[in-house]
Each structure stands twice: as C-alpha cells, then as structure tokens.
Amino acid sequence: MPNASQATSSEPLRVLEEIKRQTVEKLGGLPDALYPGVEQALSMALQSGDVGPGHFEDQTALRMMRGQAASLVMRFRQQLAKGFDDFRGLRVRTRSELPLGLIDDVHLAYHLDGQRLAESLQGRFGEAIDAMDARLRDMAATLGMPEVPNPIGPDRLAAAFVETFRETEVTDNVRGLLVRQYEAELVRRLGDVYQRANALLAATGFGAMTGARGPAAMPRASAPSAHAGGYIHDTVDAVPYRGHAGVNSGAAMQDFHGGAGMPAAGHMPDADMADLRSMLRMWREGGMAGSSGAATSRSPAPAPRDRGLGGTPRRELRIDEMLNLVNLLQPEPSDTFARALAGPGRLGDAIREHLGDGARRIGVDPEQTRFSDQEEDAIDLVALLFDSLFRSNSLQDRARRLYGRLVLPYVKVALTDEGLFVEREHPARKLLDAITEACEGNQGATPQEKELLERAAAASQRVVAEYNEDVAVFELAHAELDALLGQHRKRSQLQEDRLVKATLGRERLDKARESADEALVQRLRSTRLTQAVADFLAMPWRHHIVQTQLRDEDPARREEAIALGDALLKADRLAAENRGRELADHLLAIEPLVLRCLASSGLDESAAQHGLAGLVRALATPDGPRRAQSAKPLSGGETVESGEERKLWLAGGTTGVGHDPTVAERMRKLEPGDWVRLTDVHGDVAAAKVAWVSPMTSRFLLVNRRGLRMLVASAEELAVMEQDGRLVVGSERSAFDEAMRRVRERIDSAAETY
Incomplete structure (x- = not known):
C-alpha cells in the first residue's frame, strides 16, 4: 500500500485505514498494560495498611482477569476497529433502536466511569480532538456520508473500555483502579496518536496543520464539548491548571517570577517570596531554629555543611x-x-x-x-x-x-x-x-x-x-x-x-418561657390563692402562654392568653368574698378560654371538661385555704447551649464576665461566612464558620466544616475566648492558605527573635 501521507483527497479510505492501523498498533495492547499498575496499587495499599476486608476479593478478581488477558485484548482491539468500521459507513444503531431494559449496578458503574473518563480526555486533548473532528467531517463530506463520531475520540475510547471490561467479574475497588490506570495509559499515548492522525489528515488535504498538537499537548482551558450520545459528567472539573511549567530533570529551577494574568488573590509578589526564602535560609543556618521550634536543628556555622569527614569539600x-x-x-x-x-x-x-x-x-x-x-x-x-x-x-x-x-x-x-x-x-x-x-x-x-x-x-x-x-x-x-x-x-x-432553624426555635422557646415565667411570678406574688388556681396558673396557663407565643402571630390571641390569668385571679377573689352569683357568671364567661387553654396542653374535650369541673369545685368552697404561692421557672436559667458546652468553651458562662469592650465590639462585626480558629480545653485546634447571627439575642452560631454546631456564644463571650488565646479571628478559608500564613508568621517571629 502506498504511503498514506502521499495520498490525495480522493483516497480518504486509504488514509482512514492507515490511521486505524497506527491506532490499533499503538493502543491495541492497552488491557495488558493495566494489570501491573493495578497490582502495584493493591500491593502498596497492603504494605501501608490501608486495606479492608475486601482485599482478598480484589486480588482474586485481578488474577481472574489476568486469566482472561488474551480475550480481553482481542475484544478491545475489536472495539477500536469497530469505531473505524462505523465511520466507513456501516449502519450505526441509534439509541431508539437499542433494546430497552433495566441496567444493573455494575453496568451503571462502568457507564459513570466512562462519563468521567471521556470528559477528562476531552479537557486534556481538546484542541487536538477538535482539529481531528473538523478534518473527519471534511472526510465524511467527501465520502458523502452523514456526520459520525470520531473513531478515536474520548467517547469512543471510553466506550471501548466499557464494552471490553463490563462483563468481567471485578470488585468496585479493582474497577476503579482499572479506570484510573486506563486513563493514565491513554494520557501517555494519545498525544502521539492524535499528532500522527492530524498529520496524515492534513497532508491529504483535510484541514490545516494549525490545530494539531504534539505528544506533550497542553490541556486547553475551555470546557469540553458535548458530543451527541457521548459521556457527560457534571461533577468533574475538566478545566486544567495552566500555571508555571515544572523544570526538567537536570535543569536548575529558575527564580520565581509572576505570570501575566495570574489571579490577584492567588499571587504572592516576587519580593515576598524572595523575602520568605531569605528568612527561611537564615532560620535554617542560624540560631533561629532553636528559638522557633523549627523542623530542622543545625549548627550556626556553615562550615560543617560545606565540608565532609576529614575536611573534604562536599558537593551539592x-x-x-x-x-x-x-x-x-x-x-x-x-x-x-x-x-x-x-x-x-x-x-x-x-x-x-x-x-x-x-x-x-x-x-x-x-x-x-x-x-x-x-x-x-x-x-x-x-x-x-x-x-x-x-x-x-x-x-x-x-x-x-x-x-x-x-x-x-x-x-x-x-x-x-x-x-x-x-x-x-x-x-x-x-x-x-x-x-x-x-x-x-x-x-x-x-x-x-x-x-x-x-x-x-x-x-x-x-x-x-x-x-x-x-x-x-x-x-x-x-x-x-x-x-x-x-x-x-x-x-x-x-x-x-437545619441547625440554624433548630437554634432559632430554641431561642424562641427560651424567650417564650421567660415571658411566661415573668407573667406567672407577677401574678403569684400579688395575692394569696387557693391551691387549685395556683396549680392551674403554674401548669396549663403558663404552657398555654408559651404555645400561643410560639404558634400564634395574632397579638389579640396573645393578649387573650395573658388575660385568662387575670380572669382566674378575679374568680379566686370572688370566691373568697363569697360572691357566688358573680362567680358563676364569671366562670361561664371564661369557660371557652379555660377549655382552649387546657386543649393547648394536649387534653381532649372530655379531659378538658373534667379539668374545668375540678377548678369549679375548688372555687365553690369560699372558706378553702389560701396562701402565698411560688413556681419554679420553666427555663431554669438555661440558654441555647447546654451546660456541658459551657464548661467546654465559655469562661464564666455569662455575658457579665470580664471582657474588653473594644474586643467585644470587634466581635460584633463578624458576619455569616467568616471563619475563625477555636482551641478547646484539650488544645485541639479546629476551623469554625459563623453560620448565623441570632436576630433575637445577637448570639453567634459557629459550625465546623461538616455543618455541626461547635459553639453558640455572645460577642462578650467570644471576646473572653480571644483574650484567653482560644479564638483567632481572620482564619483563611483554604487550609493551605491558612497553613502558609502560619508558616510565614512562624518564620517572622523567629526572625524578630534572631
């Protein structure tokens, strides 16, 4: 067969056949190349102790797959060839022609792996793939065929892997390792494959060479295009890193210099980086190491570093x-x-x-x-x-x-x-x-x-x-x-x-209880009451006030609930004065309010009538004993955080503890989304986010990265914690940024000491 690069545009099939031959030659043995990497990963996991009870099953699945190596290679080569056969005009079944049915979990897992793989390859080799797609469209037009998918595009390569391996019996762990190893092998080989294919197509008149890339093709920054019927995965970011290029082995790393267009938020100026290096070297070689608890401990004199045993020079x-x-x-x-x-x-x-x-x-x-x-x-x-x-x-x-x-x-x-x-x-x-x-x-x-x-x-x-x-x-x-x-x-x-809603609910409950307790105390201390009336006020009536304030936004309903307490006090006074007719009329007037109050405590109509009858019997005896009453508050002085949390986090437990008003005012400026660092009584440091500021109490709800409550505290309590060194405001959102900030502070502190 003549060299395809010398063919003309009238010989597209011979060019396609040459691309097919090179592709199968370069990629056809891929399945055999996957097993060593999978075996190495399983061995490393075993040596490092990061294995679970399924490790034996993983090893067994790998051995069984090795036993099918020849058939898997043959199947994979057939899948590669099938892409070219489809392109050449063999009938391609559409989705509507495919049989419908339930997909089992294994096949679905392979399908999802294929989605992620196709997107990753598209992001990495996007420009070369786009150039090849355009040339293949020209070829399809020359052959008078409808547009068909690229036979070696990301979708086709992902489908070839899925069709080759999805019938094998492997564990989830081995399947994941296979996918990663397959992707790594494609990354190493596809640059050359796409370069050769684009060169052949360009040499025969299909498009220009401007879109071709070499083996070391850089990823493109645009998002991957969505091919019809292709794999799409909406959670993997395929936009690659386009930062500084690493140095080659044997080449000295150049001094850092900022790149054009670098995001300001992620850029450290040259002077700052140079200054950090300078202080780092002083810290390493001088007496700073001992004063800062550094990672290395060295003699201040540089001579031992430059000389070996016997005083011979040491080379770098x-x-x-x-x-x-x-x-x-x-x-x-x-x-x-x-x-x-x-x-x-x-x-x-x-x-x-x-x-x-x-x-x-x-x-x-x-x-x-x-x-x-x-x-x-x-x-x-x-x-x-x-x-x-x-x-x-x-x-x-x-x-x-x-x-x-x-x-x-x-x-x-x-x-x-x-x-x-x-x-x-x-x-x-x-x-x-x-x-x-x-x-x-x-x-x-x-x-x-x-x-x-x-x-x-x-x-x-x-x-x-x-x-x-x-x-x-x-x-x-x-x-x-x-x-x-x-x-x-x-x-x-x-x-x-959910935590914000629960905390707000607790605060509303606390406020409602405090309001009910205050209303009860005011009425109990104003007069001497029969025990039945005092008990009714202390339990059903107080509970009714709490429920009304929590559930009913109508001010009239709230006033009505408070007025019931005053009406019961009047009833007890009428009974004490033996004014029976007026008492009877009064009780008939407040009967609906009493029944509604008892119903809010969960009593049905019969039980509520029984409770009202007991209250009437007690008031029917004018000479019944009356004495001063008291009641234990419902709130018990507790606020949103539990007593255990107070012991763990707060110094003093109230906003009345000694604090710096200036610091407290600074704490009040914290807003939802701000990050701080908290240190507990055991010395453990954790990041905390201000999730919410209470509109009722102005207290701050702090949560960890998992959305779990760490602390609810006032500005004054936070000020006390900062004064005690247990809270640091202004923590970086990124763990890496925060760590580097602390590294810089550590070296700066050592530099001042030095």
Missing part, C-alpha cells in the same frame, strides 16, 4: 540527582513521616534522614554530598507546611499515614514547580485542600465519612503511584475527590440550615 546534589532519589523512595511506604507528624519540628529532620538513607542505597555518600539551598528550601517549606496543617486543623491520628505518603511527592513538586506556594489554582495545592477538608474532624462515624476517608486515601495512593513531574496527576486525583466532596458539602449545608 544536582536537581536531577535529587529528583531521581525522590522517585526511588516515593513508592516505598514509610511510617517515618507519619510518626514525625505526631510532634512539631520533626518532619524536616525525618525527610533529610530518609533521603540520606536512600542516597546510600544508590551509591551516593551523604558525607560527601549536601543539599543545595534550593533543595533545602523545598524540604523545609514542605515540612513546615505539613506540620502547620496538623497544628491548624482537627486531623485525627488515622490521617497521619495518609499525609505521610504525600510528603515526598510534595517535596518533588516544591523542587520543580514553585507555583505550589504561590498560586491558589495549583493542582497540588487544591488536592491538599480537598484531602484536608475530607479528613478534618472526620472520625469515620458514618458511612459517608468512611467513604470520604477511603476516597482521600485513594487520592494519595494515586499520587504516589503515578506522579512523575506531571501535575496532571494531582488534577485528576482532585477532580475525583472533589466530586464526592461536592455531595458532602451539600449535606453539610443542609445540616447547617
């Missing part, structure tokens, strides 16, 4: 050597970092010791080499960052191993892409925020919380297994985790809304 490790060393150690599970995170100031030393041990294994003597300033900066910034994350967030012990696995990947990011510490849209930064959100305060008490922890662990495992200086891995891991977090945020918002 090159960036490529450092990256190779981190690449070697990254897949190995290490509990060293998890243990170091248990105490402040240990992680930096743990990273250096671990890298030193790894250097010996590859034949590099740590006594004859040293880290460069750039490498030292990366280690210290990551160590301080992770340490600050654990100090600033309510992270449980189970999260330490998860974060420990991420230490070396983030050291590598810090070495190759300083945008991690500068740009809020950096994928690695967004992933760390998402993992922190998933883990903060999460004890795995509910199935949803357990799923969040498992998904966060899977994201960290994916980064460890796949990250090789391409931040797209962080982007994919973040998209998967953020999709679940989106559902969690909706649940948290609903929980927060």
Whole structure:
C-alpha cells in the first residue's frame, strides 16, 4: 500500500485505514498494560495498611482477569476497529433502536466511569480532538456520508473500555483502579496518536496543520464539548491548571517570577517570596531554629555543611540527582513521616534522614554530598507546611499515614514547580485542600465519612503511584475527590440550615418561657390563692402562654392568653368574698378560654371538661385555704447551649464576665461566612464558620466544616475566648492558605527573635 501521507483527497479510505492501523498498533495492547499498575496499587495499599476486608476479593478478581488477558485484548482491539468500521459507513444503531431494559449496578458503574473518563480526555486533548473532528467531517463530506463520531475520540475510547471490561467479574475497588490506570495509559499515548492522525489528515488535504498538537499537548482551558450520545459528567472539573511549567530533570529551577494574568488573590509578589526564602535560609543556618521550634536543628556555622569527614569539600546534589532519589523512595511506604507528624519540628529532620538513607542505597555518600539551598528550601517549606496543617486543623491520628505518603511527592513538586506556594489554582495545592477538608474532624462515624476517608486515601495512593513531574496527576486525583466532596458539602449545608432553624426555635422557646415565667411570678406574688388556681396558673396557663407565643402571630390571641390569668385571679377573689352569683357568671364567661387553654396542653374535650369541673369545685368552697404561692421557672436559667458546652468553651458562662469592650465590639462585626480558629480545653485546634447571627439575642452560631454546631456564644463571650488565646479571628478559608500564613508568621517571629 502506498504511503498514506502521499495520498490525495480522493483516497480518504486509504488514509482512514492507515490511521486505524497506527491506532490499533499503538493502543491495541492497552488491557495488558493495566494489570501491573493495578497490582502495584493493591500491593502498596497492603504494605501501608490501608486495606479492608475486601482485599482478598480484589486480588482474586485481578488474577481472574489476568486469566482472561488474551480475550480481553482481542475484544478491545475489536472495539477500536469497530469505531473505524462505523465511520466507513456501516449502519450505526441509534439509541431508539437499542433494546430497552433495566441496567444493573455494575453496568451503571462502568457507564459513570466512562462519563468521567471521556470528559477528562476531552479537557486534556481538546484542541487536538477538535482539529481531528473538523478534518473527519471534511472526510465524511467527501465520502458523502452523514456526520459520525470520531473513531478515536474520548467517547469512543471510553466506550471501548466499557464494552471490553463490563462483563468481567471485578470488585468496585479493582474497577476503579482499572479506570484510573486506563486513563493514565491513554494520557501517555494519545498525544502521539492524535499528532500522527492530524498529520496524515492534513497532508491529504483535510484541514490545516494549525490545530494539531504534539505528544506533550497542553490541556486547553475551555470546557469540553458535548458530543451527541457521548459521556457527560457534571461533577468533574475538566478545566486544567495552566500555571508555571515544572523544570526538567537536570535543569536548575529558575527564580520565581509572576505570570501575566495570574489571579490577584492567588499571587504572592516576587519580593515576598524572595523575602520568605531569605528568612527561611537564615532560620535554617542560624540560631533561629532553636528559638522557633523549627523542623530542622543545625549548627550556626556553615562550615560543617560545606565540608565532609576529614575536611573534604562536599558537593551539592544536582536537581536531577535529587529528583531521581525522590522517585526511588516515593513508592516505598514509610511510617517515618507519619510518626514525625505526631510532634512539631520533626518532619524536616525525618525527610533529610530518609533521603540520606536512600542516597546510600544508590551509591551516593551523604558525607560527601549536601543539599543545595534550593533543595533545602523545598524540604523545609514542605515540612513546615505539613506540620502547620496538623497544628491548624482537627486531623485525627488515622490521617497521619495518609499525609505521610504525600510528603515526598510534595517535596518533588516544591523542587520543580514553585507555583505550589504561590498560586491558589495549583493542582497540588487544591488536592491538599480537598484531602484536608475530607479528613478534618472526620472520625469515620458514618458511612459517608468512611467513604470520604477511603476516597482521600485513594487520592494519595494515586499520587504516589503515578506522579512523575506531571501535575496532571494531582488534577485528576482532585477532580475525583472533589466530586464526592461536592455531595458532602451539600449535606453539610443542609445540616447547617437545619441547625440554624433548630437554634432559632430554641431561642424562641427560651424567650417564650421567660415571658411566661415573668407573667406567672407577677401574678403569684400579688395575692394569696387557693391551691387549685395556683396549680392551674403554674401548669396549663403558663404552657398555654408559651404555645400561643410560639404558634400564634395574632397579638389579640396573645393578649387573650395573658388575660385568662387575670380572669382566674378575679374568680379566686370572688370566691373568697363569697360572691357566688358573680362567680358563676364569671366562670361561664371564661369557660371557652379555660377549655382552649387546657386543649393547648394536649387534653381532649372530655379531659378538658373534667379539668374545668375540678377548678369549679375548688372555687365553690369560699372558706378553702389560701396562701402565698411560688413556681419554679420553666427555663431554669438555661440558654441555647447546654451546660456541658459551657464548661467546654465559655469562661464564666455569662455575658457579665470580664471582657474588653473594644474586643467585644470587634466581635460584633463578624458576619455569616467568616471563619475563625477555636482551641478547646484539650488544645485541639479546629476551623469554625459563623453560620448565623441570632436576630433575637445577637448570639453567634459557629459550625465546623461538616455543618455541626461547635459553639453558640455572645460577642462578650467570644471576646473572653480571644483574650484567653482560644479564638483567632481572620482564619483563611483554604487550609493551605491558612497553613502558609502560619508558616510565614512562624518564620517572622523567629526572625524578630534572631
């Protein structure tokens, strides 16, 4: 067959056949390439201890799939070829022609995986795909065929995977690993496939070369187009990161400089970053480390760093050597970092010791080499960052191993892409925020919380297994985790809304009880009463006032409820004065009010009549004993927060405690949506959001990231907490931003001491 690149536009089928041959040759063996990655992920999970009771089933499913390897490869190659056959004019069944029926859970899960996969590929290779789609439309027009889908577009590749694997019996975990591994393999191969296909089509007159991309095609920033019948997933953000490019292995990282068009909110000026580096190096090499509880401990003299044993000069490790060393150690599970995170100031030393041990294994003597300033900066910034994350967030012990696995990947990011510490849209930064959100305060008490922890662990495992200086891995891991977090945020918002309503209800109840107690006390202390009238006022009547104020907005009804109490006092006075006829007329007049009052206590008509009869009998005896009465208040002095919460959070428990009026006035300016940091009596720090300010009491409702109540307090009580150092106003919304702010404060404080 002649070379397709020399064909003319009258030979479109020969061009299409050449593209098919190259595609099947490049992608046809993909199923066989998936198993090693899945096996490695399962092995890493076992070594790190993040496995559940289904691990044996996962291993069994993988072995069974390996047994079907040949048939799966054949099936996948057939699916690839089918896309080209459909394009060449074989009849394509429309959705209306497909048989209808129920879809089982497994097939539905594969379908959803295909949606996410197609969208991710469209976002990553969008321009190359659009260029190829346009050329294929020209080809279809030349052949006189209706427009058909791209035979190697994202939808077709996702469908090929689904059709190949959906009949295999695999566990949910293995299926998820297969999808991720398939996506990773496509990312590595599709750039070259699309480049060659676009080159062939352009060389034969179908479109121009301007839309083609090379193997290292950058993702486009526009949203993926929706093809007819294609996979669409509405929770995964396919817009990629377009920040600083990482340096290649062996190339020194350039000094950071701001990029044009960078969002102001996520940009750290050059001078600030340079100043941070300068103070960091002073802190590392001088006496600042001891005064700040830093992550490293060094002699102030620089000579030991430059000289090895015997005084021989120590050379600096090159960036490529450092990256190779981190690449070697990254897949190995290490509990060293998890243990170091248990105490402040240990992680930096743990990273250096671990890298030193790894250097010996590859034949590099740590006594004859040293880290460069750039490498030292990366280690210290990551160590301080992770340490600050654990100090600033309510992270449980189970999260330490998860974060420990991420230490070396983030050291590598810090070495190759300083945008991690500068740009809020950096994928690695967004992933760390998402993992922190998933883990903060999460004890795995509910199935949803357990799923969040498992998904966060899977994201960290994916980064460890796949990250090789391409931040797209962080982007994919973040998209998967953020999709679940989106559902969690909706649940948290609903929980927060319910909590606001419940808190408002409690405050209205407290106010109604206080009003009823005040009305009762005023009437009991004004006269001596028979026991029956006093009991009626203390129980049914007081309860009736509360219910009326809560449920009835009509002022006349409320006045009527209060007037009933005065009417009963008059009835008791008429009875005491033996004015029987007037008493009888009075009781007949207030009978409807008494029955309505008893009905509000839950009594039916018969019981209410019985209660009224008992009251009448007591008043029918003029000489009955009368004495001064008292009643215990319904509210009991309690407000919205419980006594246990008062012991935990508030100093003094009332707004009358000593406080600074200036601080209290500043607290009153807090608005819903503002974030603060709270420290409980155990020293644990947690983020809290002002969810609501009571219109009745001006008290602040503070909730955690899960929408659960942490505290209800007045401005005065918050002022006391800030004076005691248990509350910090102005916390950053992002966990990463807050951690970096604390890192800067820590180094600034050390600089002042130094």
